[in-house]
Amino acid sequence: MIELLLLPIFTSFLSLMDGKKAGKISVMGAFVILASFFFLKDGYLQYGILVDEITKVFYIILSSISLLVFVYSLKYIRKNLRRYWFFMNLFLLSMLLLILSTNLLIIMISWELLSLCSWALISHNFRNPETRRKARRVFMVTSISDIFFLLSIFIIIAYSGNFDIYKIDGKTFEEISKNIPIFPILLSLGILGKSAQFPFYFWLLDAMAGPSTVSALLHSSTMVKAGAYLSMRILSLFELSSFSRTLLIFGTISCVLSLILSIFERRIKRFLAYSTIANLGLIFMAVGSKRIDLALLHSLSHSFFKSSLFLLYPFFFEKDVFKAGIPRNISTIILLSIFLSFVGIPPFLSYFTESSIIKEFLPFSYPLSFLLHFYSMRFSLSVFSRKGRSVKMDERAIVIYTLGVLNLLLTFIPLLKGFKVHPDIFLIPIAFLLSYKLYWKKKRPSFEKILDRFSFDIKEIAPSFPKIRLSLKKIVLIILLMLFLMNFQNYFVLIALIILMVVML
Amino acid sequence: MIYLVISSLFLFLVGYFRKDLQKFILILLFIHLFLFYKIKDIFSEFSYISIIIFFSSILYAFEKRIKREEEFYPLMLLLLSSIIGILESKDIIYSFIYFEMMCLLSYILVAFEERRECLEAAFKYACFGILGSYLMIWGISYYFVGNLELFSLFFLIGLSVEMAIFPLSLWLPDAHSEARTSVSSVLSGVVISAAMIFFYKFYKLSYFYTGNLPIIFAVLGTLLPSILSVNERDPKKILANSSMINMGTSFLLLFLDPLTFFYYTIFHSISKSLSFLSLGPIIERFGRDVRRIKEGMMFSSISLAISILSLMGFPPFIGFFAKISSLIEISKESLLTSFIVLLSMTIFLYPYIRMLERLFIWDGRNWEKFSLRNISQIFLLIFLIFFSIRGVEICMSG
Numbered sequence: 001m002i003e004l005l006l007l008p009i010f011t012s013f014l015s016l017m018d019g020k021k022a023g024k025i026s027v028m029g030a031f032v033i034l035a036s037f038f039f040l041k042d043g044y045l046q047y048g049i050l051v052d053e054i055t056k057v058f059y060i061i062l063s064s065i066s067l068l069v070f071v072y073s074l075k076y077i078r079k080n081l082r083r084y085w086f087f088m089n090l091f092l093l094s095m096l097l098l099i100l101s102t103n104l105l106i107i108m109i110s111w112e113l114l115s116l117c118s119w120a121l122i123s124h125n126f127r128n129p130e131t132r133r134k135a136r137r138v139f140m141v142t143s144i145s146d147i148f149f150l151l152s153i154f155i156i157i158a159y160s161g162n163f164d165i166y167k168i169d170g171k172t173f174e175e176i177s178k179n180i181p182i183f184p185i186l187l188s189l190g191i192l193g194k195s196a197q198f199p200f201y202f203w204l205l206d207a208m209a210g211p212s213t214v215s216a217l218l219h220s221s222t223m224v225k226a227g228a229y230l231s232m233r234i235l236s237l238f239e240l241s242s243f244s245r246t247l248l249i250f251g252t253i254s255c256v257l258s259l260i261l262s263i264f265e266r267r268i269k270r271f272l273a274y275s276t277i278a279n280l281g282l283i284f285m286a287v288g289s290k291r292i293d294l295a296l297l298h299s300l301s302h303s304f305f306k307s308s309l310f311l312l313y314p315f316f317f318e319k320d321v322f323k324a325g326i327p328r329n330i331s332t333i334i335l336l337s338i339f340l341s342f343v344g345i346p347p348f349l350s351y352f353t354e355s356s357i358i359k360e361f362l363p364f365s366y367p368l369s370f371l372l373h374f375y376s377m378r379f380s381l382s383v384f385s386r387k388g389r390s391v392k393m394d395e396r397a398i399v400i401y402t403l404g405v406l407n408l409l410l411t412f413i414p415l416l417k418g419f420k421v422h423p424d425i426f427l428i429p430i431a432f433l434l435s436y437k438l439y440w441k442k443k444r445p446s447f448e449k450i451l452d453r454f455s456f457d458i459k460e461i462a463p464s465f466p467k468i469r470l471s472l473k474k475i476v477l478i479i480l481l482m483l484f485l486m487n488f489q490n491y492f493v494l495i496a497l498i499i500l501m502v503v504m505l
Numbered sequence: 506m507i508y509l510v511i512s513s514l515f516l517f518l519v520g521y522f523r524k525d526l527q528k529f530i531l532i533l534l535f536i537h538l539f540l541f542y543k544i545k546d547i548f549s550e551f552s553y554i555s556i557i558i559f560f561s562s563i564l565y566a567f568e569k570r571i572k573r574e575e576e577f578y579p580l581m582l583l584l585l586s587s588i589i590g591i592l593e594s595k596d597i598i599y600s601f602i603y604f605e606m607m608c609l610l611s612y613i614l615v616a617f618e619e620r621r622e623c624l625e626a627a628f629k630y631a632c633f634g635i636l637g638s639y640l641m642i643w644g645i646s647y648y649f650v651g652n653l654e655l656f657s658l659f660f661l662i663g664l665s666v667e668m669a670i671f672p673l674s675l676w677l678p679d680a681h682s683e684a685r686t687s688v689s690s691v692l693s694g695v696v697i698s699a700a701m702i703f704f705y706k707f708y709k710l711s712y713f714y715t716g717n718l719p720i721i722f723a724v725l726g727t728l729l730p731s732i733l734s735v736n737e738r739d740p741k742k743i744l745a746n747s748s749m750i751n752m753g754t755s756f757l758l759l760f761l762d763p764l765t766f767f768y769y770t771i772f773h774s775i776s777k778s779l780s781f782l783s784l785g786p787i788i789e790r791f792g793r794d795v796r797r798i799k800e801g802m803m804f805s806s807i808s809l810a811i812s813i814l815s816l817m818g819f820p821p822f823i824g825f826f827a828k829i830s831s832l833i834e835i836s837k838e839s840l841l842t843s844f845i846v847l848l849s850m851t852i853f854l855y856p857y858i859r860m861l862e863r864l865f866i867w868d869g870r871n872w873e874k875f876s877l878r879n880i881s882q883i884f885l886l887i888f889l890i891f892f893s894i895r896g897v898e899i900c901m902s903g
Binding site for chain 2: 083105108109112113116119120123126132135136139140143144146147150151154155157158180
């Protein structure tokens with residue numbers, strides 16, 4: 001097991017010596033790590049290593065997506081190779097440390113290394129001052145959320161006198177909650193910060209300044225799920241109802257807020273970032289209600305379809321949702337498997353996990369279900385309605401094909417688990433028809449253009465204020481969101497709000 | 506250290522006649538110290554670290570010809586001897602005499618370059634320092650009279666100047682940034698830490714009036730410099746400001762756990778000295794603005810990057826373990842204090858990251874010739890790595 005951790009250290013230092021061969025060495029290393037999955041033994045092993053279902057799911061996500069992204073990067077990354085491969089391997093090491101270890105010191109080490117790797121990889125195009133500025137902002141926001149995380153860890157260590165969470169007594173947490181009532185909030189904020197949830201969600205938008213491979217690996221599949229992983233680990237070992245409730249609340253807010261904001265986002269990468277925040281919100285909703293099985297399955301499904309979309313992004317050759325088109329020479333079946341998985345249509349796993357999560361935890365899940373389908377169909381139909389350019393069939397295309405096949409293979413999981421179709425399936429054709437009317441082969445819906453005319457710069461009114469760009473549509477949406485949350489229980493008001501939002505759309 | 510004082514006087518004489526011989530004798534002296542200096546306790550361990558840092562700084566200074574270098578090296582050696590005197594002496598009066606010697610030599614070394622900025626910084630440093638010394642003398646006189654409360658009050662306030670505790674630390678950014686690189690490395694790495702250890706040795710002599718006031722000032726002393734340094738562009742000032750934050754944290758640890766306090770002091774000394782020694786060649790090439798730093802100084806950039814990562818508290822370096830063990834100790838006492846200290850450390854990450862983003866550039870170009878300066882950096886790096894490994898043991902035991 002220790003050899004697994006030595007391998008990324010070895011490959012990262014080799015990358016420093018020879019940038020050109022670093023890619024191939026890293027791919028081989030990632031392959032070995034993936035292959036080692038079959039040799040993982042269940043149970044609590046020496047040096048604080050714990051292997052259970054949670055570990056295995058995250059291990060497969062990390063190793064498979066790392067391997068695919070590394071292969072993709074062989075053709076995608078042309079400059080600053082040493083730096084890129086060094087930090088990619090260091091990132092792989094940090095995530096392995098996090099998911100394999102129960103030792104709090106190791107967890108803190110991996111947590112800090114994740115922030116460092118994220119900053120270094122986002123600022124890959126360091127000669128661009130805007131990229132450097134955004135990378136710095138991401139680093140600072142994640143560091144501020146790490147304050148809460150570290151404080152919670154220190155409290156746990158101070159009360160338990162133990163560095164291994166597997167060996168900590170459950171009564172320690174009761175004592176902590178009794179003496180420090182804000183402990184669940186501290187721990188939640190620390191975890192939610194890393195996973196780009198409310199109130200720290202905006203760093204993920206800045207993180208899109210990095211290369212697509214970095215977005216695919218770190219900012220959609222693995223690093224942002226570090227918080228979700230840790231919350232699952234803690235809740236699998238201890239009974240912490242206030243902590244899980246906090247996660248549920250913040251997860252719900254993040255999901256709803258990001259879904260609404262994504263509907264108006266034109267830039268593809270930022271749209272995908274909002275989508276990531278929403279899906280992570282769903283995962284936290286599942287974790288918060290102690291349905292860790294659903295959280296794991298949705299993590300698996302989300303990682304594959306989201307990384308597929310990020311790796312497909314360079315093939316659009318456009319940044320705008322209303323200008324991008326699907327590549328001409330990539331198989332339609334492969335593209336459909338990716339996009340349908342993203343939209344959440346049965347028999348794809350994402351449909352079953354999303355519906356099960358929403359159904360479990362919201363009495364009236366139809367509005368959220370509608371939003372989930374609508375926002376994804378907006379993007380999918382807009383892109384599918386145009387034919388883009390042909391792309392070179394190299395390693396990048398092979399990776400897309402592999403991911404398409406993996407998305408298809410994931411459809412077997414609902415069959416094996418016995419998932420059933422939910423009543424909210426009727427919302428899928430409604431969302432489809434509405435999106436088709438508004439977005440199929442359209443440059444941009446006219447209502448979005450009208451709302452843009454009412455944008456204003458708050459600095460004109462209050463020059464001493466920091467620069468905030470607020471538009472009328474954002475204000476209206478925020479008010480609607482507040483009403484939505486306040487009237488959770490009232491079915492008729494919810495329907496009325498949905499109609500109002502659709503009319504606005 | 507008496508023999509060190511005599512050696513430095515001897516070096517003064519030799520230096521006027523044969524500068525190369527002076528350097529040769531200096532190297533021999535340090536080899537002798539490395540081989541024969543005995544580590545008996547934690548104070549002598551810190552003395553050994555001071556010897557290492559001084560050696561690295563002097564080796565760094567060998568690279569370039571200094572004006573009046575025949576005076577510079579003996580002054581550095583005298584400063585080392587005064588620091589060892591403070592650390593080894595068990596009597597408050599002798600310790601105070603060595604302390605005064607250390608302060609005086611620090612003022613002279615800050616002003617050594619004779620530039621206007623150096624002279625101003627040295628003057629400010631001297632004004633604060635002399636005030637502090639007077640307060641300490643009053644305090645010591647109250648000790649002999651038997652008034653322990655007033656002793657502790659005056660002793661603390663007087664020593665706060667040299668320990669760089671807010672608000673008496675306002676001399677530090679100018680003094681440490683305007684002095685020459687080898688002097689900054691020693692001042693930031695050793696001198697202020699030695700003052701802190703001096704305080705640690707004698708504060709238990711008496712009932713110590715601490716209350717919450719020193720703790721409040723220490724906490725403010727970590728928060729305010731971090732906020733004021735956010736837009737700082739001079740890399741030397743960034744490093745100097747960070748010393749105030751580190752000293753504030755050290756001061757808090759002093760009252761909590763000796764092992765953690767010493768480990769934190771060692772972390773600060775080694776990392777800060779290494780960062781100044783690595784920054785020196787870069788500033789000489791690109792100037793004193795973070796935005797002007799570019800690629801091409803491979804050895805110094807790597808060494809500076811490692812020292813900054815250590816200062817930022819990133820694993821696997823000594824700074825991470827020092828940060829974790831210190832914050833665990835502080836949070837056992839007060840969660841709010843721990844939060845403020847962590848907040849100030851986090852805010853200060855911003856100026857560090859601005860420096861770091863200029864350094865992580867490896868595109869094959871390297872204009873820097875491997876020299877004595879790089880050897881001095883490597884020397885300190887080895888000790889940084891050694892203490893990083895020890896950090897695991899200290900963290901787990903804490």
